[in-house]
Amino acid sequence: MxxxxxxxxxxxxxxxxxxxxxxxxxxxxxxxxxxxxxxxxxxxxxxxxxxxxxxxxxxxxxxxxxxxxxxxxxxxxxxxxxxxxxxxxxxxxxxxxxxxxxxxxxxxxxxxxxxxxPHWMLSASDDPKALRRYRLAGFDLHPQLMLHGEVDRSRLVAVDGVREGSAADLDLLDAIDRKVRGAARGRDHTTLAGTGSLLVDVEGGGYAYAADNGPTLLAAIDEETATRLLWECLARTDGEAAMSHVTGANQWALDVGLAARLRIGTEGVLGVRGMAPPAPYIHNGALL
Missing domain, CATH: 3.40.630.30 (Gcn5-related N-acetyltransferase (GNAT))
Incomplete structure (x- = not known):
């Protein structure tokens, strides 16, 4: 081989x-x-x-x-x-x-x-052979939840303090990621820009990429900011919504999804080594 x-x-x-x-x-x-x-x-x-x-x-x-x-x-x-x-x-x-x-x-x-x-991350499916391999490699495995379904638009929360982002915000986004996950993304934002619209907290406390079916990534320095960003992402959905990669460290995201009347299920694990699961944070499956 x-x-x-x-x-x-x-x-x-x-x-x-x-x-x-x-x-x-x-x-x-x-x-x-x-x-x-x-x-x-x-x-x-x-x-x-x-x-x-x-x-x-x-x-x-x-x-x-x-x-x-x-x-x-x-x-x-x-x-x-x-x-x-x-x-x-x-x-x-x-x-x-x-x-x-x-x-x-x-x-x-x-x-x-x-x-x-010093810090390692991965997002994995439920494949038992892969999970065994990751644990033997030293990763702590944290189950992920996912929420999906039609957003109940009568329950949407009006959001203030969120604006459209641009390339001028990249230094801010990198600073947020260093605080929340320990490293900036740099050029990965070019890829993420293809997954959805960039939303930025007006006070500089967080950001998200919002696709037609929900967030593809969300990072914030506090749960209040993260909650506002997530509601704005859900307000922009069109049809079936999906909110994946929610770890137990991010109960605030479950509260928002359930308030929007999404269904809850399980979806793989987040593996981390040398760090705790990031929060407030909804990671991207490939760009973590």
């Missing part, structure tokens, strides 16, 4: 493999309360490829692929920010190859890239 650093030509193959692997895992773990499992849309696939190509620019030494006689067998992409935070972006093994040691080899290669970083 060949393991090497990922190259641009590998990215479309990795996108397809990840879609297959995550869809398979979702079918295996889906509960009645969960949204239906589904494949990526064409636009989401394109965004996945663009995001991963960005990691090859910023973190070429943190991205790995494995090939066997049948083609791409697995991959892992990871990144580090400001030499203080390493995070696992995406990690997948071709369905049918789990439990044979390939995942460990890929994860070990990615973790070596962040070996000198």
């Amino acid at each position: 060949e393991i090497r650093t990922m190259q641009p030509a590998d990215v479309p193959l990795a996108e397809k493999l990840s879609d297959d692997a995550f869809y398979h895992a979702a079918l295996q773990s889906r509960r009645d309360s969960d949204p239906p499992a589904g494949r990526r849309s064409v636009s989401r696939s394109a965004n996945w490829i663009t995001r991963t190509e960005g990691f090859l620019t910023t973190d070429p030494d943190g991205c790995f692929v494995a090939y066997d006689a049948e083609g791409l067998a697995g991959f892992a992409t990871s990144a580090r920010r400001e030499d203080t935070l390493w995070f696992l972006c995406t990690f997948a093994v071709r369905p049918g190859l789990q439990g044979q040691g390939l995942g460990k080899r890929l994860l070990d290669a990615a973790m070596a890239y962040g070996a000198d970083c």
Whole structure:
């Protein structure tokens, strides 16, 4: 089995493999309360490829692929920010190859890239083999909740003190992230800008990216600010809303989602090492 650093030509193959692997895992773990499992849309696939190509620019030494006689067998992409935070972006093994040691080899290669970083994060599915691997690698595993459904618009809270953000706010956003998760994002904001509209607290206490179906990321220095931003994100939803990656450290987000009459379910885990789960915070699945 060949393991090497990922190259641009590998990215479309990795996108397809990840879609297959995550869809398979979702079918295996889906509960009645969960949204239906589904494949990526064409636009989401394109965004996945663009995001991963960005990691090859910023973190070429943190991205790995494995090939066997049948083609791409697995991959892992990871990144580090400001030499203080390493995070696992995406990690997948071709369905049918789990439990044979390939995942460990890929994860070990990615973790070596962040070996000198004091803080580590990852967001994972409910796959029991992967969870075992992460725990053995030293991660504390924190279950995530997710809320979904149509927002009850009669229960929306009027929000003041939130404005549209722009590139002029990047220094502020980096300062917030250093306080909440220990490292700035830098160029990752270019990718996040493609996921939704940037919203910023007028007093500089937090920000969020709001998509048509809810927040793709939210970070704030206090729960009051985070709550205002989340209500504004929900007010901008159109159709079915989804609020993912809510850890137990972020009960304020559950309160908002339940007040909006969203349904609650479980969704994977947040893994952290050398740090506590960030709060007030709703992380992005790939950019943490």
